Amino acid sequence: MIQLLKVTKTYGQRQAVAGLSLDIGPGEFVVLIGPSGSGKSTTLRLINRLVEFDTGSLRFAGQDIRSFAPEALRRRMGYAIQSVGLFPHWTVEKNIATVPRLLGWPAARTAARVHELLELLQLDPAQFARRYPHELSGGQQQRVGVARALAADPEVLLMDEPFGALDPVTRLALQQELKRIHTLSGKTIVLVTHDIDEALYLGGRIVLFREGRVVQDGSPLALLTRPADGFVSDFLGRSELGLKRLGLGTVADRLRPGEPAGGDPVRSDANLREALSAFFVQGRESLPVVDAQGRPAGALHLVDLLAAHPASPPAAAAGEGA
Incomplete structure (x- = not known):
């Protein structure tokens, strides 16, 4: 769908994108993340020709991106940004x-x-x-x-910090909407964010940038369980990696079907990090679980949640896919 091969973009003496290679397939939800000035937003703008690259190759749907008129290309790529830009x-x-x-x-x-x-x-x-x-x-x-x-x-939806200016409750609601839209439409989505929790929640694949280069490219679980280096660990939040990993699993993964339990129920589609919070708030060692329709589904035990450590995948190599 979108292929970048050794793409560079320089502003004056600063190389914003440095020999970037990246392949984004149809239907993927890819999140570009990294510190300010790492090249993630520039990469997004290169894809729809809001910015022109200096050297390398960039292809869309099998064709050189420069063979498209910019206006025709942008009609095939939706673009949403933080400032919205609605006509008042x-x-x-x-x-x-x-x-x-x-x-x-x-x-x-x-x-x-x-x-x-x-x-x-x-x-x-x-x-x-x-x-x-x-x-x-x-x-x-x-x-x-x-x-x-x-x-x-x-065919492609490009999003640059689309929810950055919103309050946490509204932001979460829109993140949930975007996940639902991706599931329903199967569109290719490339989203830029500086928020690692947003990246872990939304992305099927995360590409972490530093100084115009890809440091690590892989699934959320791969980054959390096998960070490529100390920079990746620190950026993800070294002291919170376990909690963030819990956020990738759901209550349904650890449910004991048919078991009764006391307390306020948690939903089977809630993530395990949310369930851990419910355990602490309610001071219980087991909680009832209900499905999306509110029907009893079983029980979740704290001991099962804390033992929830799926096998770690192989490390995504630094720059893999880049």
């Missing part, structure tokens, strides 16, 4: 319809797509379609920004 004097429906209208879609098709996306992002069309951006909360504006990026059904 346009309604929500008109903002979402920006690219379909540029592409000359019939009015009926455009209206149907706007309605579909508002429902997908859990914004009631009857309530929100004719509102203006200033009438929306920050989280609602960000949902509209994501809907606009998806409006023309792009």
Whole structure:
């Protein structure tokens, strides 16, 4: 889908991207993460030609990216950023319809797509379609920004710190929405963030940058269990690696089906880190578990949670896939 081979980008004396090689396949959810100035956002902008690379090769859908007109390329790649950038004097429906209208879609098709996306992002069309951006909360504006990026059904969704300015509750809700959209659509998503917890929650694959280069490329579990070096351990939060690893498993993985237990229930799709918090809050050694519909599913025991250490995968080599 997207291939970068020995790509470089230099600003003055500073090399923002240094000989980067990266292959992103169809349907992947790849998170680019690293310190400020590490090259992750520059890489994202190289992909949709908001920035032109200096040397190397960059291909999209099997073709040299420079063979595409920039406008045509960007219509195949949705782009969502932290500042949203909605047009203030346009309604929500008109903002979402920006690219379909540029592409000359019939009015009926455009209206149907706007309605579909508002429902997908859990914004009631009857309530929100004719509102203006200033009438929306920050989280609602960000949902509209994501809907606009998806409006023309792009093959790739690029996202640069899309939830960085939101409060933690709204941020989590939108992260959950994005995971659901990825599951439903199967689109290729490339997201930049500085938040390691967001990366671990969203990414099927994490690419960690440092000084324009890839330090480690692999699954969340691979990075947590076999960090390539001390920098990776420190960036992930060396003292919290165990807790972060718990966040990758779900209650359903450690459930004892059919067992009764006292206390307030936890959901089977909650992660084990959330379950650990529930154990401490309630001061119990076992908790009842319910499924997504609230039906009893069994019990979770603290001893099972603390013993939940799946076999470690082989280390992802520093720069693997890069």
